[in-house]
Amino acid sequence: MLTIDLATRDAIIAHARRDHPDEACGVVAGAIGSDLPTRFIPMLNAAMSPTFYEFDSGDLLKLYREMDDNDEEPVIVYHSHTATEAYPSRTDINLAGEPGAHYVLVSTRDGAHEDGPVDFRSYRIVDGEVTEEEVSVVDRYVDGTDVPTEQKAEH
Incomplete structure (x- = not known):
């Protein structure tokens, strides 16, 4: 299960909407x-x-160096689909190189790039096998734990 705070979930959705029609x-x-x-x-x-x-390969190298310096790892790798459902494509599956990461997809199809609910889903992708997982949205993290919220992931 992916546990994500509301602000981060909303930031991912806002980014997907802002970059639409590009992924x-x-x-x-x-x-x-x-x-x-x-x-x-x-x-x-x-x-x-x-x-x-x-x-961008240069940006990605810089990011991995920053994460290494901060004792961090990629917990979520996300992207949007602009005309299809939020499900990994064959290309997405082939490029999934972080077996410990949650792969989040947001679909901005059918006007979702403007307003209203979006399809926000999370997957584990290991050795080409895709497994969808539940998404738990929390208000905030407190000392490495989560505080539940009434708001659930939009579908």
């Missing part, structure tokens, strides 16, 4: 071993494409 992408880092996404890092889609995303 948005980014990472949410957290302390190594914590499984808590705490540092939101929106990235530039170097492909600038509505059907494909690609992290």
